Amino acid sequence: MNKIIEARNLAPDVKLFKIAAPQIANKRQAGQFVILRVHKEGERIPLTIADSNVQDGSITIIVQGIGKTTKYMNTLQAGDSIMDVVGPLGKPSHIACFGTVVVIGGGVGTAIAFPTAKALKQAGNHVVSIIGGRTKQLVILEEELRAVSDEVYPTTDDGSYGYQGMVTHKLQDLIKAGRKLDFVLAIGPIPMMAAVSEVTKQHHIKTTVSLNPIMVDGTGMCGGCRAVVDGKTVFVCVDGPEFDAHQVDYASLAKRNRSYLLQEKTAVEEFCKLDAMIKEKEYVRTAH
């Protein structure tokens, strides 16, 4: 059981949690993630460790409610507990002083990119952050990123905030303006990562993406998280999650991530039945 120390909303359906997990807080490095299971019947889902605090033994995760488990998580509050948290999993990000780096976060991908942006800044890079959302409310972590970036460009599809357009457009603007970009980190929905990769490939800019396949164990035991990188099968949970953007087969990853679409719909419908929700909440509340 891991206690939730703090919980607050960052955007509609996006919530930040500080969770007690001292050993993970001690060990984690930027780019690593945890797998957690909210209750006895729960699914195991991967979430990036956005930050950690060795003093109070906590890790921070940022959750976007998109399906049953994440929507359920977003009903939890400080004082509630999460049944299982395991980590830190995956390889840490490759951190070096590249020069000028662009960190691109799309939606909740911003949360996944944040710890690496921070580490890149600490390594002496000039950090340019482009953070996108469909609309103003969905641009998250702007303040946090400003603290670890030299420049921050929020973008919105509808122009309700910041630059109007997609993150790739902003990136292209930077390139057109003649900025010398040494490294790009792009994390977000698969189409976004594929689009960024297209752009940087043309300009020969070294680019890393963080893949988000469906996972079960997170230790290399099931092979469910496999993806194709450079024509070879990789297990994202142990070989990644970060890979060379120009080598990833995005199409097959996108298809594999839709594996359970039908079942997920059922799960969310189930979840939305209020009685089930109350019952489950009761369960978690009384379980500790």
Next chain:
Amino acid sequence: MSELPIKDRMKIPRHHMIEQDAKQRTANFKEVNLGYTKEMALAEAMRCIQCKNPPCVAGCPVFVKIPEFIRKLETGDLAEAATILKMDNTLPAVCGRVCPQEEQCERVCTLGKKGEAVAVGYLERFVADWLRDYGKETAPAPVKSGKKVAIVGSGPAGLSCAGDLLRMGHAVTVFEALHEIGGVLMYGIPEFRLPKAIVQAEVEALRKAGVEFVTDYVIGLTETVDELLQKFAAVFVGVGAGLPYFLNIPGEQLVGVYSANEFLTRVNLMKAYEFPKCDTPVFEVKGKQVAVFGGGNTAMDAVRTSCRLGAARAMIIYRRTEKELPARIEEVKHAKEEGIEFIFLAAPVEFTGHDNGWLKSVTVQKMELGEPDASGRRKPVPIPGALETIPLDAAIIAIGNGSNPIISKTTPDLKVNKWGNILVDEKSMKSSKKGVFAGGDIVTGGATVILAMGAGRKAAQAIDEYLKKPEIWS
């Protein structure tokens, strides 16, 4: 009780296991074998002729004192029978169910030469179940040595090592990466062959006796072996062989292609068969066509699981013939009764998919038996041009597991062979790293429960000696 003469004993036919009806059982996940009644067990025990140099004992990897425990059972002293059994086998309720007896103790039973072997496994299961349900665990309070040992992995190797070390008076902590204790016994072998309550009862007994269990803890990542060595006097690594092999043929990325590990973990550990009550989904196989590639325990478990999930056609596709199937005879028999189709002498060459990325079919290369090779076995060779396409909704790959590299990568001075198996001294299970012992599938590659358990016990013995005399490490 009057002594029954040998020739009368030999006249008693072997007692068959009571089984759940094949039709009924394909619609549930309950255990197929229902166990002997007490009458049956006592009568089966009478069949043992108490051989002087019992070959069965030599056939058992841990040398269970088979005639002795059977003798006590025959006389109705179940408590004593259980005590004898437990001396050599820490998990008899498990081994009685999943040991390949026909390859081990029962294969060499004297009675088997003319007729049918004594049902050693069924008797073992009976005694162990009795012990769990009615017996009193008389664990004498052990003398505390003041020494602490860390066990990495909670499969049969880790559990048996933990149990023995505890009895020897050491404090034991077991670290497990998953959220449940038991290794393959929990996430791999399905409920219908090994009920999870049985594994949990064994784990609870160890917990009560004082073993500390830490779940959700990946050694190598959450903490390294070197860090453990700062807190524990010795470390036993029993992390199993948990890295699934794939076929490396085109189309393996299609949706609908699973490793057996993933499929079985979803269903067993995450209880996907109770979806949506439980949150973890598994592909809808109800009314669908499912093929499992492979022929071992894992393949049988996967195919029989898909049959229970409602597959319309569930098949095993295997490169060789029925004779070479590595699975247990009982499993193959059960599978056939359940309507599983076996396609022999066929090797998959390609999966093809629909536009949406879902699996559509598999193409297999038909094989025939060629000339006998050096070992005298006729090797399957492809029949030129004989390709067949089989429509499929789900494919499950069960062609074995390699060793998981997390420990070896994070413990550079722990020597492994080219397949990643930890190198140990066979007698003591000592690794190349001081204070670190290893055993089970991580050393041997995928093997059996009883071998893993035996390795854990051997290591416990060696660890005990090492704790008493650390200077013995050369």
